[in-house]
Amino acid sequence: MVTTKDFCSMLKKQGFDFFTGVPCSILKGVINYLSEAPDIPYVPATREDEAIGIA
Structure with missing residues (x-):
């Protein structure tokens, strides 16, 4: 099983930075x-369409 930390590290290595x-x-x-995580920005959204707009 992959840990949360390992999963997020894999995403970061693949170029995901937000x-x-x-x-x-x-x-x-x-x-x-x-x-x-101080080096991986996460912006919560209240609705899915808002998240798309933020991205």
Whole structure:
């Protein structure tokens, strides 16, 4: 099983450098990690269409 830290590190190595989305319980671990990571910006959105606009 891949840990949250490893998953986010893989995304960063693939060139992902900004994240946005609607908080949900399924991605709780990833969202919490991204919210606390100083080198990976995460901007929460209230709706999916808002997240698309932010991106």
